[in-house]
Amino acid sequence: MQMINKFVHKTKMFGELVMFSHTLFSLPFAIISMIWAAGGIPSWRVMLWSLVALVAARNGANAFNRIADLKFDAANPRTANRHMPRKLLLSREVHVFVIVNFAIFILAAGMLNLLCLVLSPVAVVLICSYSYTKRFTWLCHLYLGFTIASAPIGAWFAVTGQFAIIPFIIGTVVMLWIAGFDIIYATQDIEFDRNTGLFSIPGVFGLKGALLISRSLHGIMVMLLVSLYVIQGLGWLYLTGIIISMLLLATEHRIIKPSSRKVMNLASYNLNQVISMTILFFTLADQFLL
Template identity: 30%
Template sequence: MQDHPPSPDAPDDQTVADAPADNWVDKYAPAAARPYLQLSRADRPIGTWLLLLPCWWGLALAILFDQSPRWEDLWIFVGCGMGAWLMRGAGCTWNDITDRKFDAQVARTRSRPIPSGRVTARQALVWMFVQIILAALILFTFNHAAISLGVLSLIPVVIYPFAKRFTWWPQVFLGVAFNWGALLVWTAHTGSLGSPALLLYGAGIAWTLFYDTIYAHQDTEDDALIGVKSTARLFGENTSQWLRRFLMATVGLMGLAVIFAALPSASVLAMVVALAGPWAMGWHMAWQLRGLDIHDPAKMLQLFRVNRDTGMIPLVFFAASLLA
């Protein structure tokens, strides 16, 4: 791996241009740790939430499915939080290693640790493996089927950074990787995969296509110049029509997941309460569409970030259904 010399555009205070202002990493992290935390995107928690929420959806629907909550589920819940932070960090580190030449050519990303020269690609690779090993220690506390799924999840994680080089649909690969937790956590609770988990996984992929297309509109001009593909570039002025399709797919597939999860053992009231989750999530996504402006990068970033709330909405209803 070739290391990059410091970029003349790298900020002296070691901040990253597209990180939120006054984030905790810039304010409180030791200088030596700061670039590694920036590689892991610890300065912007939205990605961890987007990886974590499908895990918690899967756990809630698995409990709704078999009506058998147990103390082990509390560890699964907490372990998902730690694992999501670590694996999101490892995935982002891998993404920055593979994209370091592209990032050096994009105004929004050239201040990141590798293209700015504050971390070498070799150092980043070591940091990535540290995060993966720590995440593996959590994974190995689950059942054998869940462990196998966790190991398999590394395949889409490895492939995703390269997808933008060969397909206009890299967001599909991101969705495959980011929503894997719905399958893993369902299996961690029930011991095997089931149709509700697969339907929930499909809903998560559709949701990822929705929010990451919005996110990708920040970089369409730079991406066109350097030859990076994305659904944002592919859809162009037709983005809103495509986002509506992803909205409908998200709501429809999640609704089916709820029905299939609730039918064996849950009450009718529990099913109704759980079904309100995808319905309310759909309205929140529709609200985002009303504010869509693909020519305003700041607005696109704002809409992308509110998807933490979007994903939290069904979780609230799923949790309430367990008490119905």
């Protein structure tokens, strides 16, 4: 019983380390991409291995980021309470976790098709390299969005094994959306970034400039979502989901308060989880009910 409790406790800590609930940022768009690629529901095999690949890649990337950022997390009062700075999880444990997850990711990619297998090492390099971009460029937010955009693109490849324009439009939507709310979240660390030599859009352009850039990215994101309505010949249910998401995005930008961690978590994380699920729900309803 003690061993079981210890295992459950460790599993919980690793889930917190990689912020497992944030899978809701990429998963809904990956599902949409698979549904559109298949013209309906893909086979259970494709859905299973795609889900395994997505979760494993995300877990590995987030854990790697915690390793790469350990020094900064320990120095930043906002993040000093995380698992690795407090030594609740040891560095060697997290390294093993990263290796295991990336191995699972490559295995899952190989179970899908040759294209996914060939691209899987490239994906690992891309998603790990994000951790170092904040050391030399304020474009790190867009690069983060770019790495997460690999989820819907990879999901399309998993179904078809071929390149197409639609998954890259979906991926661009994800990139702009993620970058926009990551900029919002980064406004909490303006002074820390400047003092430690880290690059971020809020650190370089200040609060007002950063929020303007964030709003612009989200505006372009919405326009691309509307373009998918036209290109895919979608119906009123999809458009309803986009309108609701626009209202949620507007709310997100209206409530920003960098001095309040609770408000910033709501604006940067909670509302965006609702946005992604809203888009997924209405897209699926449009696909299967109209």
